[in-house]
Amino acid sequence: MGSTKAKPNAKNTMSEDLNKNEEENKLEGEVKEPTQDELGEMLRGMIRGTIDKIGVESEVNKEVLKKLKELLANTPSFSQETFNEVLEIEKSMDFLTRTTEANIEAEGQETSIDHIKNYNPDSAEAKVTKIVKAPEKIQKRFDDNEKIHPKMKEAMAVVCAGVFNNCEYPYTLIGSNCYIPHTEYSAKIPDDLDVIFGIKDYKNVIKNLKKLQGMGLVKGLKEEDVLKTDGTKGDKKIHCWVKGGPNDEWVEMEAFAQNMVTQTNEGKVCESYIPLGINEEEIEVIEVSVMSKDKRGKVIKNEKGEIVYEKVKVNIGSEKMARELYLKNIIKEFNLYNKNGWEHKAMLNAKALQRIFNLINMDSEGTEQSINNLMDEIARIEPKTETIRKVRDSLVFLWEQFKSLPINKQDESAGQQKGLVDYINEINKKEINSNQEDPEKKTKEEKVLATESAVDIITKETNFDLDEISTRSKKLKLKYEGVLGNESASKEDIEGAIDDINKERRLLIQTGIKYKNYISIADSKNRDDFCVYAAMPMMRYHFILPYSVELVANKIRLIKKLEKLRDM
């Protein structure tokens, strides 16, 4: 057996172990035959080593793995037949590796990535777009899997290498993959990909995505029109899922093709929040390190059976771009309330709380000035419209209301900074822990994580309560309006409707108690509380107050109807 030669690239095979064993024995001057038990254990070690080298990248490998596991389970002692069988499997692996290497040679540049290789730097679109290497700290945040999940990096590499790095005009990742890397502390990670690119690249982007779909790296590819607020067709949108790893891990992607300067010069409109290729924008290039794959999507291994990694360059929006995006999103949240006569009473939608928090949590922001900066930035947004003015006024109104709230004196005297953020986390049993060793950094991170958590909780909670009130009020309205409009409504019908209003009154009072309590806890000295507090006035002014008045007005009408019936 010791004469059996293992293949050069099969690491730690049993034959190598046996040769090594013989050599060691010779060196030590001893010649000792291994026992059957030792040989059996070596064979099992050989099988385990082979299993470790395989992975589960393909259906073929899954079958091989299954076979090896069976062999491992059924090899209590050494068996020549099993040994030969495992050697055969190793040989087939060697064949697969060599085939892959041959493919790489034959395919030449097919598997190497040249960053935006068809990019036209002389285009009018490129001239307004500054593409720079990402600062070291941003690159580090990508390298650190804490901020960007490996499956997200895989998906980014797949679409950027296979699609967007072939664009002729600027493209960039926006959204959470742009925001999260520009924050020092956040407990969140991006879960989808959002890309913007030039409309002139649309056909090529689709062609390349279809190619990736053929390789099994993209699925569910759909082309859609983005609907504008007036209901007409806007920019082109692509929706699909991108493979982010070997175990069927898929990442959702939305890519928006937008008009750039060539089109706007022709009188077309850019619907996107980010005027990429129109105004001066900055893109940062980061490198993601991912597993190399051949044309069929199989992970490439070197002759030692080790996975080969490659670096793929990816464009992400700068911090400035992330700020611009969230500022415009805030405006969108306000804009939604220009309905039902509430136009001049614009308040924040629950989702806007997260936008505000995102903006004041970015790298360049200090906590103290961040909210004032936010209002100033909103005022500077171009083009200056009536909506933007209203949004700024509404934010100022909210901020002034917040500042007029009392300071939480009880906690202050106890030397604590407790306010609404801490209260929300406490009642929801959220524990905030930072791994930072530096006490100052630890305090800072815990403060950010606590606010982020409270904002998430209150966003969901207010959204739930708004939905509840909205649904219940519509249902109840149908009932009492039916009774009020029915001339032959009986005494029982009317009393039933009054009872329903009284029951609803109880529920609304309970909601009121909750939000009144939250407002009483908000500490105007603790600016983090503002992000959470900002949802409360909307709940009070737009939902609780009008609903209470509506209930009472209709109860009075029903009572009058009942009295009239009694008089008859």
Added chain:
Amino acid sequence: MKEQIDNGIQKDQTKIIEPPFSYEKFLEDAGSMTKEEFFKHFMPENPNSEEIAVVEWMAEDIPFKKSE
């Protein structure tokens, strides 16, 4: 475990809820009742101190008809 977020660029997973109450109707209804009437019909029977406080809190910003 890190939490995953939606980025809300042009896709919001959070449902947008518009106020189902018209502002004009709110002013009209509020103007049709006095504060006392509101209290009488909105306050539950045998209210506790918390319920009284919250109804008062709600009434603070409602533009009622002036009491005669």
